[in-house]
Amino acid sequence: MKLRTRVIISFFIIILVPIVMCALTFYFFVGYKAKIIGEKYGLANATYRTISNNTLLLNAMTSEEYDEVEDTAKSDTAKLEETNYLSVLNARLQKKQSFIAVREDGVIIYNGSEELSSEELENELPKYGDPGANSKGGVYFRNEKQWMVKQVDYKNSDGKECSAFIVTKTDQIAPQITGMVKELGIVIVLILVLTSLGLSFWIYRGVIGPLEQLKKATQNIKDGNLDFTVEPCGVAEINDLCEDFEEMRIRLKETAEEKVEFDKENKELISNISHDLKTPITAVKGYVEGIMDGVANTPEKMDRYIRTIYNKANEMDRLINELTFYSKIDTNRIPYTFSKIHIADYFDDCVEELNLELDAQHVDLTYFNYLEDDPVVIADAEQIKRVINNIVSNSIKYMDKSHKVINIRLRDVGDFVQVEIEDNGKGIATKDLTKIFDRFYRTDASRNSTRGGSGIGLSIVKKILEDHGGKVWATSKEGVGTTMYFVLRKYQEVPVS
Template sequence: MSIRKRLILSNIAMILMPIFFFLLSLFILVQLFFGEQPFFAHEDGSAPIAEEYLHLKQTAARTPDKLREEEYLSNRMAEIPQENAAILIREKGEITYQSSPSMSLSVSELPAFDFEEMRRPIHRFGNQLYFLQKNDFYYSNGNEGTVFLLQDAGFVKRFGPIVFGCLLLALIFTNGLLTYFVSKTILTPVNQLRAASEKISEGDLDFHIESRRKDELGHLSRTFEIMRKKLKESMELQMQYEENRKELISNISHDLKTPLSAIKGYVEGIRDGVANSPEKLDSYTQTIYSKANELDHLIEELFLYSKLDMNRLPYHFEEVDIKEYIKNYVEELSLQLSEQTKVSFYYDRATSYVGIIDRDKLKRVFSNIIDNSLKYMDKEKRQLLIQLKNLEEHIKVDITDNGPGIKPEDVPYLFDRFYRVEHSRNTKTGGSGLGLAIAEQIIKGHGGDIWAESEINKGTTISFIIKKASNQGENGNEKDLDY
């Protein structure tokens, strides 16, 4: 239930409760003044004077003349308590019997014979209030007679303040109770959120806010919990970025320092005259040139990766037949590879492989993957297999080598920047560690995905998908091009 509805219902209850108690008080008063009177009863529930009144009514109906007999009346009333109650008998306007002499009443104050307004049970006689019941009858000689039953009703004067006080206490109690419960349903989650915000301000995000409420505060608590989780994830990601930044600086420093140290050492060797022959001098300068090329390649890859990582490298997409594109690339690659390296290309003749690519950047992906494979392949006959597969909305490319394979624990980190399977960071057995990271950034820039699968001593497969220009083709026969 929403807070708005809860407040509306509580306000309605605060209005209805006084009405309810007013009606209850009114009902009690009506029963008191117009109902059957229990006021003649003792504490044990008995009402002897009321019972005698009923007996006298029956006597008046059967043998009314008996009500003239003093002895009969005295015997009937002998055991009846006389405090604050009395039975009176009137004949022809005169009181002929009164059970309680202490109750002084004027005949003129009593209701007349056959008085129609006798339904009102409380009457005022002088300064006193009395409960009054009467029964009119006729004596045998035709005289009018009346039996009266009276009881002091002075306590009615005190009844009004008591009822008002009880009503006021009931209103205070119910309104206080409603206010407490309504405020509790609001203040409890508010205090929870306040405590949570204080923890967040102190940098503590290791807590949980649970709320099953379905009102606005419940929604706010759940939104606050989502914010806390995202903030925690953001801080953890920031910490991870910081660790990655430190590792990146460390790796860059190492990879830059290694060729620089070599260049510096060979330059000093030349200056100190260690290269004292044309052959040594030529070897030293060739080494310096090679290390300078390594530096240039590393800086180029760092520059490219940073631009890709910050999305500052523009893409020039176009619809290209991927099958023809790879065939041309394989032909060009075959001219650069030795005879010990065999490249095979499998594709479906009956299928059109038209994708949306940036030609130059996708070529960089192929180059980085294949160069990485060639560096680690340790077999005398090296084999590369490129396969095209037609998916529903993408074109899949698999590049498989017959290298030594990669340990399962290393596979998830292949596309991390500066990660090398060979952890010594020896440039003879690995490159800069940015090749596959650059390939991943380019493929993601194409809206695709890239991943690796590998088995020890069987080889590694790098797969990626790129978007198709449209739904095309059906599977048919495969063609194998070997170079």
Template sequence: MSIKTRLLLSYIAMIIIPVVLFGLVASVLANYFWGGQLGHEREAGKPFFRDTLNKRDELFAGVTFMAKYAPNQLTNHDMLTETDEQLKSVGGALIVTKDGNVLFASQSIDSMELPEYMREQTDPHSWKQFKKSGYTFDTYEFTYGDQSKGKLYFLANSFPFIQTGIYFSIAMILSLLVIVALTNGVLTFLVSRNILRPLYALKQSANEIKEGNLERPVQLNRKDELGELGEAFEEMRVRLYDSIRLQLQYEENRKQLISSISHDLKTPITGIKACVEAVQEGIADTEAKRDKYMKMIAIKSEQMDRLIDELFLFSRLDLNKFPFHFEEVDLRVYMVQFAEELRLDPRMHGVQILYDEKHDIPITVMADQEKLHRVLMNIVDNSLKYLDKEAKLIRLEVESGGGDVIVTLSDNGTGIEKEAIPYIFDRFYRADPSRNSAMGGSGLGLAIVQQIVEGHGGRVWAESESGSGTRICFSLPDLKKVGGDTV
């Protein structure tokens, strides 16, 4: 559920829940304040105060009926006392006068004298009259049987109802405020906790990243906007971790590169220096010895030149500053020419070069012929260093399938240990622990092969077993499969 939806639901809940709770509380308060008013049980289905008013009106109507049709009954003190008891239970009172004199007054009236405000005959229902005595009153004039004038005063004490109503209103207002405050407080707490908790987790992760700890993953396990933020944060952490790790690897590679260059340059320089010292100190005292030392200097210089050349080439390839000049190449024809070139190379004396043409169908690729030649020669040079058998063999193969052209160069040399295979394409890597460069290797040949092949959109790999020879393969995109058979 998204945060937007959660907030919308919380807003709706902040309206609905207080309304429902307020309705329940109002019902409870109404039953509490009005249900048992004046010590009487209310009738089922009717509020008590309405029952009270109705009963009081009925008693007043009965007394009025008696005054109209049986006025002499109003002189019966027992009957009036009984009626007064009934009126008292509903907040009413009665005063009966005869010729202006009080004949009967309810016990709730303080004196037998007719109150002054009743004599003034002002509006009997005014708030002014109610404030004076706590009663409102109504009158009814009648005539006794002896023709004397009588008057009834019906008094209604509404103060308990008004007081109860005030308390009830105050209780309702306070209840509403408490309900709204509690509802908003609880919902705000729940929603804010749901939002703040992942934010605290992100803050903690940010502090750890600031301190350099990038190994702890950020896992919010949410499907909302904060979950998306957490995923983005986790992706940032992973990228930073990989970037720093790659930077450290680059730094390590740089140190290794400097060490390797120093080592591989120092060996021929040491040889050259030794030869020069031999000539200077007169050790080479014959023409034959001088020629020997000069040839050694030339060989060491060539090794240095080749190392520097391969290092320069590798660095340009690594920085993507060595341009490729692609063109359509029939790889079948190209490999035939390369095989013939190898057979004419003096270094291949005693090495059998085999190239099996399995078909005559052209195999076309987009390639830089010069760099492709460098790839093949580097692989061949690597094989030459490890050909240790009498019948030395290098086999060339080309096959097309699955959208790629696979070129394979295999030999019957010493092979490569299984654990060393994943590293042979690393710069300056040599399988021999001593890093002896007497065999003429720079340690960059196969690394250059990988860079050039990947620059062509292919990949390179090796298959080998110790003592059984080595197969180095690389793939190039088949132009016919990529662009269609019309190419």
């Protein structure tokens, strides 16, 4: 979810949710409180309309006692003169914040009020037969505060004019209603607080949480720790940031690992080159000392010593060239000079040159050209020659038979020319075949630097062929020999329309 969408949703939630929750709370809470107030004051089926209208509430509160007084005035007026009966009735009314008063010929004969005196009641209460008397609606009179009066007029057994009054202060229910309003206010505040907390938590999880994760990730990177994961989470914009951050972390880790591997390879290269240079240098020093000491005391010995020194110097030169070329591979600065090459003529010359070198090493070289026509490739002649020499040198290095053989074959394979260089050496284990083109990889303990070579010859082959748009691979059988294959794409003239 996008941050903009989340903000819009939060805006509507913070408005609509409290409104809906407050409406539901008001409906159920007021209904519940109305029921409680009704039970307290003996109101049947109390509703919000009943408790919100003070007159209706006060009427309903004392309706039962009013009906009783009215019935008594009709059936037994003497009872309204009995103090015991009136005291019992007044006790009931006091629970409802009301009282009863009885007047006979203008004189209060019973006053159930604890606040108002009989004189005050005589002055304030309605007269006998006043309009509105004998009605349940009641009338009001003032005595610092407003009172509601329910009046029942009747004549006693002596024919005297009498009135019975049920008097209720109009603010008696206010504490309950005020309490209900306060409680409702507290509930509404809780709804607003909880809604705000919920939205804050939602926004925190969506925004602040991921930012904290990114902060920790930044600290980890600062401390050099890249072994952690930035989990995607939160709003869409921050989620994208987390994904980009995780990709950056992965790349940094890969770069760090590559640097460690690169340093390791460099150390191994230096070790290999140092070892391989030390061997011919030691030999050169030994033969030079022999010449200086007069050991080469015949022309034949001198010639053999000088040739050995020359060969060892060439070997050192080759190792240094290989090291120089390796540095160019690592920086992608191999100097290529591409041109059209007739592959058959090119291999004829290469094989002729190789034959002279291999003959001196007592290696038989055979060449088979199975090309159907005269294909042309776009290639760097010098670098392709380096590929052939590296493969052949590697083959010779690990030959373990007395009769050493190398076969070179050219074949047509569709849009490519395939070159096969086969030897009858010791072979390579299947598990090592996919790794022989990795830099510094040696298949076993016997393939170590004592045989010469820096361990990067075949990796150079792979790099050159990939830069030519070709590829290289190998098949081998232990104890029988190895065949190296590489392909070069044929050059095809584009017909002019």
